[in-house]
Amino acid sequence: MQASRARLFKEYKEVQREKTADPDIQLVCDDSNIFKWTALIKGPSETPFEGGVFQLAFAVPEQYPLQPPQVRFLTKIFHPNVHFKTGEICLDILKNAWSPAWTLQSVCRAIIALMAHPEPDSPLNCDSGNLLRSGDTRGYQSMARMYTRLAAMPKKVRSVELLQVWHGTTIQPSNMLS
């Protein structure tokens, strides 16, 4: 227990220092509970998640880092390895491939990597997995992009995008905003 607390505190300090170093990840510790963390991660570029900001919730066990933290998406995401309703993530390092050498920060990086490289063969979201497995990459991407816009983008942009989705127009959000 003491060990996990000490380790999390180290990570906390590390995060403060690295804040500027990794612009894609923003890890925040709960004010009152060091075992509860949230993270904001940027959707990787050249993926349907580009431009989105996704919120993750961490529940850290007392055996940490010997046992992995529980992580789930708070932001809706259309991805084969994320449960659409619960946000649960299917990622080996969060299960049997966990190593105590991982940190919350590196877990975030692994999740960003998973967003860019989905594993359609172990899907938590079957619709998404099936699209990819059937080779319908465009179908997958448009669905994923739609949800990114719906759930992971600031409100203003979202409403514009919604219009775009509904009317099938090709107006660029930047044009609309300017």
Place this chain on the structure above:
Amino acid sequence: MEDYSSGDDDDYVYSDRDSLDGLENEEWVPPKGSSTKVITRESLLAAQKEDLRRVMELLSLGEHHARTLLIHSRWDVEKLLAVLVEKGKPSLFSEAGVTVNEGADSSLPSSSSVMCDICMEEVSGDKATRMACGHCFCKDCWTEHFIVKINEGQSKRIRCMAHKCYAICDEAVVRNLVSKRHPDLAEKFDRFLLESYIEDNKMVKWCPSTPHCGNAIRVEEDEFCEVECTCGLQFCFSCLSETHSPCSCLMWELWIKKCRDESETVNWITVHTKPCPKCHKPVEKNGGCNLVSCICGQAFCWLCGGATGREHTWSSIAGHSCGRYVENGEQKTERAKRDLYRYMHYHNRYKAHTDSFKLESKLRETILEKVSISEERESRLRDFSWVTNGLYRLFRSRRVLSYSYPFAFYMFGEELFKDEMTMDERELKQLLFEDQQQQLEGNVEKLSKFLEEPFDQYPDDKVMDIRMQVINLSVITDNLCKKMYECIENDLLGCLQLGTHNIAPYKSKGIERASELSACWSNKSNTTDKYQPLECGTSGGTSENERPSGSGSSDDSGCFSRKRAKKDGFGPSFFDLNLPAEGIDRN
């Protein structure tokens, strides 16, 4: 027949004697060739060491590496060596998580300092441990990691903490670090390692006796066999239930379940009886008429269950005019009835033979009584081994006979092999099998009858006659059993395409009793020398050294002398499994 009254029969009789003695005497001498071994709590360490030693010598490895390899290959030395030849040492080692690192030293100079990536603390060298894979973390973190893993039941394969490192942690390091904080957990760790020899080994299984006798049985080559533990329990090694040959394990499992549920009987009752609308007792329909009457006097319609006199009149019932007759329902009834009769046919015979077996086992006492009475008598007949031999043959073939019924039930039924045979084929095979079964049955009954004769009250010539009959029938039943197994193997199961139904082979001499493994101990006693206690420092460094017995590196020799001295005092009572392996060495 003539032969048996002349001297020749004695040869036969004696040839079977060895196995028969087992029935009489408590002290049963295992036949020299007994390949099944009983592993007691005490000899488990020795058993494990036998295999460890082979791998250690063949690959010039330390014990913990040999153990890691053997756990990886489920204690199958042959398979391990095959993989070694096929894939080569580096591939095998990396798959199993063995890192043999020459010259690596797990201790670091205290002057140096190490950054532990787990707790993110800077610690001095003496507070850190480097594993053979090269990864170094602080001792506290290692210890915590081991404790978590042991508690998770993963003693046998504790991996390094580094990301993507699949190396298995050196058991000596684990033992050493854990025992400093939780000695009891270190014990648990050792017991898990030791019991891995049973738990992960497909050729070794715990004896299923309750209460547990503490033994495990190791078989050689064929895991589909029946064995007898030294505690006296006979069991099927493959499924651990009672012996059931010539049924396969699956057949037996299904049969037991069927007998337990008696589902068909229940089925039959629901199909064949209906509750009386007045008193609600089940009423069975007898005869074709659909007007049934209950013992309470109430008459009702079989088809809808309604009491007559309300919806129905006598005449309408006779004409089935209620319209509830369903063709399908009738078919179902017929089928259920047919299935039940079939089951009952086999079950009755199975039951009759198991009952006879129980009865004959009880009779054994009285029959042996007759033998001792006869032996006392003034007579030219002295040798009554034919009685015990005959009894033994009776028990053997009676068992085969009783289990041949569930076998036939599934062999010729539709549950397991429906698509494997055409109807004609099935019928032909069934005739073939049943012919053999009937022959066996007839001879077994005859044998039983002769053995039950009050021969102790008969004159010599009549006893001689019975003796001849018994000897003759013993040979016949033995041969018939053999033939039946041949038929099963060649003509019945041998032809099947699907499914594996392995049958424990028939052995004239009965189920082999496992012999004590301890016999091997004395001539292979030097295996203890291979057992390196923690302090000998086998971790990493010395593993590449050749290690024939008695020529260990200099720091090993100290261990030898200590161990030898201890072993002498210890005698053949071996180790206490309840002590950690390390503790045993220090005892």
